[in-house]
Each structure stands twice: as structure tokens, then as C-alpha cells.
Amino acid sequence: xxxxxxxxxxxxxxxxxxxxxxxxxxxxxxxxxxxxxxxxxxxxxxxxxxxxxxxxxxxxxxxxxxxxxxxxxxxxxxxxxxxxxxxxxxxxxxxxxxxxxxxxxxxxxxxxxxxxxxxxxxxxxxxxxxxxxxxxxxxxxxxxxxxxxxxxxxxxxxxxxxxxxxxxxxxxxxxxxxxxxx
Amino acid sequence: xxxxxxxxxxxxxxxxxxxxxxxxxxxxxxxxxxxxxxxxxxxxxxxxxxxxxxxxxxxxxxxxxxxxxxxxxxxxxxxxxxxxxxxxxxxxxxxxxxxxxxxxxxxxxxxxxxxxxxxxxxxxxxxxxxxxxxxxxxxxxxxxxxxxxxxxxxxxxxxxxxxxxxxxxxxxxxxxxxxxxx
DNA sequence: ACCTGAACACCGTTCAAGT
DNA sequence: ACCTGAACACCGTTCAAGT
Numbered sequence: 001x002x003x004x005x006x007x008x009x010x011x012x013x014x015x016x017x018x019x020x021x022x023x024x025x026x027x028x029x030x031x032x033x034x035x036x037x038x039x040x041x042x043x044x045x046x047x048x049x050x051x052x053x054x055x056x057x058x059x060x061x062x063x064x065x066x067x068x069x070x071x072x073x074x075x076x077x078x079x080x081x082x083x084x085x086x087x088x089x090x091x092x093x094x095x096x097x098x099x100x101x102x103x104x105x106x107x108x109x110x111x112x113x114x115x116x117x118x119x120x121x122x123x124x125x126x127x128x129x130x131x132x133x134x135x136x137x138x139x140x141x142x143x144x145x146x147x148x149x150x151x152x153x154x155x156x157x158x159x160x161x162x163x164x165x166x167x168x169x170x171x172x173x174x175x176x177x178x179x180x181x182x
Numbered sequence: 183x184x185x186x187x188x189x190x191x192x193x194x195x196x197x198x199x200x201x202x203x204x205x206x207x208x209x210x211x212x213x214x215x216x217x218x219x220x221x222x223x224x225x226x227x228x229x230x231x232x233x234x235x236x237x238x239x240x241x242x243x244x245x246x247x248x249x250x251x252x253x254x255x256x257x258x259x260x261x262x263x264x265x266x267x268x269x270x271x272x273x274x275x276x277x278x279x280x281x282x283x284x285x286x287x288x289x290x291x292x293x294x295x296x297x298x299x300x301x302x303x304x305x306x307x308x309x310x311x312x313x314x315x316x317x318x319x320x321x322x323x324x325x326x327x328x329x330x331x332x333x334x335x336x337x338x339x340x341x342x343x344x345x346x347x348x349x350x351x352x353x354x355x356x357x358x359x360x361x362x363x364x
Numbered sequence: 365a366c367c368t369g370a371a372c373a374c375c376g377t378t379c380a381a382g383t
Numbered sequence: 384a385c386c387t388g389a390a391c392a393c394c395g396t397t398c399a400a401g402t
Binding site for chain 1: 275278279281282283302304305307308309311312313314315316318319322323325326342345346347348349350352353354356357
């Protein structure tokens with residue numbers, strides 16, 4: 001039997017599925033290679049490093065956020081980014097840790113900028129940073145709870161998270177309204 | 183010569199210094215043990231896992247944020263948290279990734295809550311999440327730039343970061359003012 | 365063009381045993 | 384109370400060689 005044949009796209013697709021199954025700490029190049037019926041070294045034909053592979057995975061995670069469109073309301077755009085991150089285990093951490101080589105993150109930021117009216121780049125960036133921080137912390141708590149290693153005074157984090165997210169998005173909507181009075 | 187003797191405090195102090203020198207990806211239990219003139223297994227007398235050690239380091243990173251005090255203005259508290267994170271290489275990532283076992287993070291959140299007037303827990307949490315996301319992204323870009331692996335259309339990230347941080351803090355100050363009209 | 369096979373220099377963690 | 388020594392089951396990455 002000849003060895004399996006892959007391209008960047010098939011590797012990323014499998015990596016994304018494996019990430020969702022096992023989480024970021026267990027997503028190793030060796031385990032991914034096994035999943036692809038290939039030797040670990042074969043992955044380095046498609047990607048120069050694990051970091052580069054994870055950046056492509058991050059891009060894929062954000063693929064569902066809409067194109068920049070000023071007609072979409074700010075909270076809706078913010079929610080679509082959060083939901084894209086939540087759709088994959090450790091999604092926020094992957095995007096945060098590969099942000100320096102931004103691919104899909106750029107489009108997410110542009111979508112926020114458009115929803116803010118187009119002029120306030122610092123506000124768009126700050127809102128994106130809030131969404132990432134919020135979602136990473138939420139996924140962190142979700143995982144801690146799933147393995148039972150949770151601080152004793154904490155209840156289920158998911159319900160309160162909605163109030164916190166709304167508070168954050170409202171803060172930026174307020175800011176935007178004051179800076180650009182209609 | 184008898185083996186070196188340590189306690190939790192001395193281990194954390196050395197870990198914090200080593201983190202600042204080499205960064206989170208190179209902060210291994212083995213390297214830390216070498217720095218302490220001890221075998222790697224000795225660290226497991228003081229900490230049950232690397233995760234638990236990093237949580238103690240995170241606590242130490244946030245040790246400089248002031249006690250909760252309603253007389254301190256919100257931007258000042260926000261800035262003291264950001265500066266505490268920036269004072270150590272990869273500080274934001276360490277705090278974010280060990281947040282589930284929150285130690286020092288709790289006090290930072292309480293300081294924000296007090297500065298907001300005491301009543302708006304969701305707003306305090308959201309602001310803390312913004313500060314963490316913002317600072318992790320900033321440190322990410324700082325590191326990418328230091329090794330020259332930066333997106334070609336990006337200039338030095340540090341100056342703009344101040345505008346983005348101010349935009350974020352202003353957003354929450356606005357929110358707080360509207361919710362609790364004086 | 366894409367993969368194998370073997371190697372290099374590492375990891376976190378456990379556990380019996382030492383002092 | 385705190386550490387050693389040895390082991391277990393892993394890592395990411397490189398590179399000559401295969402097809």
C-alpha cells in the first residue's frame with residue numbers, strides 16, 4: 001500500500017476535528033500524523049512548523065464570521081465571532097496564540113470595524129480583544145469544570161457568561177455612540 | 183555537598199525570573215530544576231503539577247495590583263493590572279491559562295469591581311477579560327516582532343496599543359456611568 | 365510532489381529509595 | 384521534610400533517502 005496523500009487543506013481539516021476531540025494540549029504533530037496515516041515528518045512537507053499549522057487552524061475556526069458589512073449590527077457581529085470560537089474546543093486559545101500571523105483574525109476585525117461605522121479602529125481592536133479574552137476564559141472554566149478541578153465557590157460558568165458578554169459589547173456600543181453621535 | 187533546599191516560595195521566585203528570561207515555551211520543569219540545582223522530580227514535592235506551579239506564578243505576577251479601594255479611579259486600576267502583566271514576559275498568557283484555579287485574579291477582579299462603584303459584577307468581569315485579551319495579544323505581537331516573524335503590513339505595535347487600551351477602558355467607564363447615573 | 369525511516373534533543377510525571 | 388536516580392511514555396524537528 002502506498003503512503004497516504006494529503007495537501008494543506010486536508011491536514012487542516014483533520015487537525016480541526018482532532019482539536020475538537022482531544023483539546024489543544026493533546027493535539028501533537030505525532031498524534032495528528034497517526035490520524036492521517038502518515039509519519040510525523042510528512043507534516044513538515046505541508047507546514048514549516050506546528051505554529052504555522054495552528055495559524056491555519058485558527059483561520060479555519062474563524063471561517064464562519066461574515067464578510068465586513070456595515071448593515072450588520074455590532075452585537076450580531078460580536079456574537080458570530082464568539083460563536084465561531086466556541087464551536088471548537090480551545091478555539092479562543094488557538095486564535096489568541098497564533099494571532100501574530102493574523103489570517104482570519106484580520107477579517108473578524110474588519111467585520112467589527114464595519115459594524116462600528118468604519119472609523120474607529122481602536123474601538124474595533126479593543127472589542128476583538130475583549131471577545132478573545134472573554135471566550136478563552138470561558139473555555140478555560142468549561143474545561144476545568146469538566147474535569148472537576150474547579151474552585152469550590154464557583155457555580156456553572158455558562159449562564160453568567162452571557163451577562164458578562166452583553167456587558168462588554170454594550171460598553172463598546174456606548175463608546176461608539178458617544179464618539180460618533182448620529 | 184547535600185542537595186539544595188527549597189520551599190514553594192523560592193521555587194516560584196526562580197520560576198518567575200526564568201519565565202521573564204526565556205519565555206513560557208522554554209519554561210520547562212527540567213530547566214527550572216537545573217536553575218534550582220535540583221533534580222526535576224524534586225519540584226513535585228512542592229507542587230502537584232506544572233499547572234499548579236504556573237498558577238502560583240500567575241498569582242505572583244498580579245501581586246502588585248492594589249487592594250480593592252473605591253477611591254481609586256477605574257482607569258488607574260485597569261492600568262495597574264495591565265502593567266503587572268506587562269512587567270513579566272508572557273505574563274498575560276500565564277494568567278489566562280491558569281485562570282480556572284483563580285488566586286490573584288480574584289483580587290484583580292475585586293479591585294475593578296470596587297473602582298466601578300461596587301455593584302456591577304458583569305462589567306468588572308468584562309473589563310478584566312478585555313485587559314487580559316488585550317495584553318496577551320500585545321505581548322504576542324511584541325514577541326513576533328522581536329524574532330522578525332511579523333506580518334509585513336504591520337508597524338511597531340506598541341504605540342497604537344495605548345490608543346486601543348484607552349478605547350477599551352473608556353468603553354467600560356461609559357457603560358458604568360450610564361448604568362449608575364450619579 | 366509527497367512520504368519514509370531514523371535520529372537528535374528534548375518534554376512532564378511517577379516512585380522507590382536515600383538523608 | 385526534601386531530595387536523588389531511574390524509568391515511562393511521550394514531544395517538535397531535521398534530513399537523507401525513497402517513489
